[in-house]
Structures are given as C-alpha cells and as structure tokens.
Amino acid sequence: MLVVQQLSHSFLNGTEPTRVLIGIDFRVERGEIVALLGSSGSGKSTLLNLMAGLMKPTEGSILIADRKIEKMNENELAVFRRTHIGFIFQSYELIPHLTVRENVELPLVFQGLKAKLRRERALTLLTRVGLAGKTELFPSQLSGGQQQRVSIARSLITEPAVVFADEPTGNLDTATESEIIDLLLELNVNLGITFVIVTHEHEVAKRTKRIIQLRDGRLVEPGSDPEPLAAETDVAGADAMGTVAAGHAGQNEEADSGADRRLREGEKR
Ligand SMILES: Nc1ncnc2c1ncn2[C@@H]1O[C@H](COP(=O)(O)OP(=O)(O)O)[C@@H](O)[C@H]1O
Numbered sequence: 001m002l003v004v005q006q007l008s009h010s011f012l013n014g015t016e017p018t019r020v021l022i023g024i025d026f027r028v029e030r031g032e033i034v035a036l037l038g039s040s041g042s043g044k045s046t047l048l049n050l051m052a053g054l055m056k057p058t059e060g061s062i063l064i065a066d067r068k069i070e071k072m073n074e075n076e077l078a079v080f081r082r083t084h085i086g087f088i089f090q091s092y093e094l095i096p097h098l099t100v101r102e103n104v105e106l107p108l109v110f111q112g113l114k115a116k117l118r119r120e121r122a123l124t125l126l127t128r129v130g131l132a133g134k135t136e137l138f139p140s141q142l143s144g145g146q147q148q149r150v151s152i153a154r155s156l157i158t159e160p161a162v163v164f165a166d167e168p169t170g171n172l173d174t175a176t177e178s179e180i181i182d183l184l185l186e187l188n189v190n191l192g193i194t195f196v197i198v199t200h201e202h203e204v205a206k207r208t209k210r211i212i213q214l215r216d217g218r219l220v221e222p223g224s225d226p227e228p229l230a231a232e233t234d235v236a237g238a239d240a241m242g243t244v245a246a247g248h249a250g251q252n253e254e255a256d257s258g259a260d261r262r263l264r265e266g267e268k269r
C-alpha cells in the first residue's frame with residue numbers, strides 16, 4: 001500500500017548539502033497503524049512530508065496505492081494528495097472563520113461534491129469522532145483535544161488510502177493525548193484506516209502494533225539489521241573517484257569517502 005524504497009533526502013544549507021534521511025526502506029500494508037518514532041531532529045517530519053508528496057526526495061521512491069508519487073508533476077500531486085492522502089497536524093490547522101462542520105467539509109469542496117452530500121458526510125464523521133453536538137461552533141470555541149478531533153474527521157472525509165499524523169498529540173495534556181490515540185486506534189480497527197503517526201514519545205509509539213524508529217536519518221527497526229545492504233565491493237573503488245557525492249545507498253561506513261563523512265558530520269550538527 002505504502003512502499004518507501006531507498007529514500008534519501010538532503011537540504012542545502014548554504015553551500016553544503018545536509019543529509020537528513022539516508023537509505024530508508026519500509027512498507028506499510030493497508031489497514032496497519034504504525035508509529036514513526038525518533039528524537040527531535042531525527043528526520044521524522046521530513047520523511048512524513050516526503051511521503052505526503054509535500055516535497056520531492058533527493059533519491060529513492062515512494063509508492064502509495066501503486067503510484068510513484070515522486071514522478072508526479074505538481075498538478076497530478078495536488079489531485080493525488082486531495083484524494084488519497086489525509087494529514088493531521090500537531091497544531092490542527094483549522095480555518096478559524098469556518099465552523100467545525102465547514103472545516104471538515106472543505107476537502108470535498110475541492111472535489112466538487114454537492115453541498116447536501118458534503119454536509120451528510122461531515123456530520124457522520126463528526127459524530128464518529130464524538131463531536132455531534134459541536135458541529136456549528138467555531139474552532140476557537142473548542143478545547144485542543146476537540147480541535148484535534150475535528151482535524152481527524154477532516155483527514156478522513158475523502159476516504160484516503162493513508163493518513164499521516166505529525167505529532168498529533170504534541171500540544172495536548174497526557175489525558176487528552178491518550179483519548180486522541182484511543183480514537184486513532186479505534187478508527188484503525190473499526191474503519192480499517194491506515195495511519196502513520198509521527199511521535200517522539202515512546203508512550204505514544206508503544207500503543208501502536210508496530211514501531212518504525214528513526215535515528216540520525218536512518219531506520220532502526222527492532223529485530224532487523226540496521227545496515228541491510230552491507231559493503232558492495234565495487235562501490236569502494238567508485239567512491240575513491242569521488243562519485244559518492246551523488247550518494248550510494250547501502251554502502252558501508254568503512255567505504256565512505258571524506259566527502260560522505262563530511263555530509264554525515266553536517267547532518268549531526
Ligand atoms: N527546510 C529545511 N532546510 C534545511 N534543513 C532542514 C529543513 N527541514 C528540516 N531540516 C533539518 O533536517 C533535520 C530533520 O528535521 P525534521 O525532519 O524536522 O526532524 P523531526 O521531525 O524528527 O524533529 C534537522 O536537522 C532539521 O534542522
């Protein structure tokens with residue numbers, strides 16, 4: 001359903017590129033709920049934004065529902081994101097002058113759905129997330145946890161293939177955090193929604209069936225070899241000629257050239 005292959009990403013800071021993701025490989029099946037765990041700066045948001053098609057990766061590919069999203073142009077991506085991807089933000093990102101119901105309906109406005117149908121679907125989802133009595137209020141009239149429920153309902157309204165959540169409980173107290181995670185787990189079990197939830201908190205990650213861990217831009221999956229693609233003998237020679245700057249996925253550290261080491265030092269800054 002979601003396949004990430006040999007994904008690497010660098011940001012250009014001044015003249016030196018800084019590698020923030022290196023050779024990321026994993027897949028998420030339809031109906032899974034996965035936590036993407038890592039400390040601050042480990043590359044979680046970058047990975048999420050790449051998977052959601054908000055940026056293009058430096059290298060590698062991302063398949064969602066059998067489509068390679070890095071190959072799409074801006075228009076194709078915009079349409080694909082609108083129909084196949086849901087996103088939940090730490091800060092909810094609701095539109096203040098729209099009501100709760102209108103916020104949830106908004107993604108369907110772009111799809112040209114009739115007002116009556118939009119309203120019905122929004123109300124059904126708002127009931128589903130426990131906000132049946134709040135639909136005509138404005139976001140500022142709700143608590144943080146309630147606002148995040150609105151944002152969850154909005155993320156589901158287009159029936160996306162996958163919903164990405166970036167630190168969805170980062171602004172909430174512990175009790176509310178737990179309620180929001182309960183809701184995501186319940187939607188996963190009962191509606192089969194596929195979720196990838198970014199968090200830096202073990203307590204949150206532990207509640208999902210599966211944890212994918214990032215450390216310094218690399219994947220550390222428990223029980224798997226953190227360096228699955230070990231030394232390729234002929235890569236070392238190529239590195240010596242300086243081609244490593246273009247980036248070799250899977251090479252071992254011993255074979256690195258000075259250029260690659262510098263890139264890595266940069267990323268640890
Ligand atoms: N637009 C950007 N330009 C340059 N560096 C960035 C940019 N976005 C993120 N970074 C850097 O990439 C690294 C990973 O950031 P991020 O993906 O936001 O981590 P996390 O979400 O795990 O805290 C950090 O060192 C950060 O400073």
Ligand SMILES: [Mg+2]
Nearest residue numbers: 044045046166
């Ligand atoms: Mg982040």
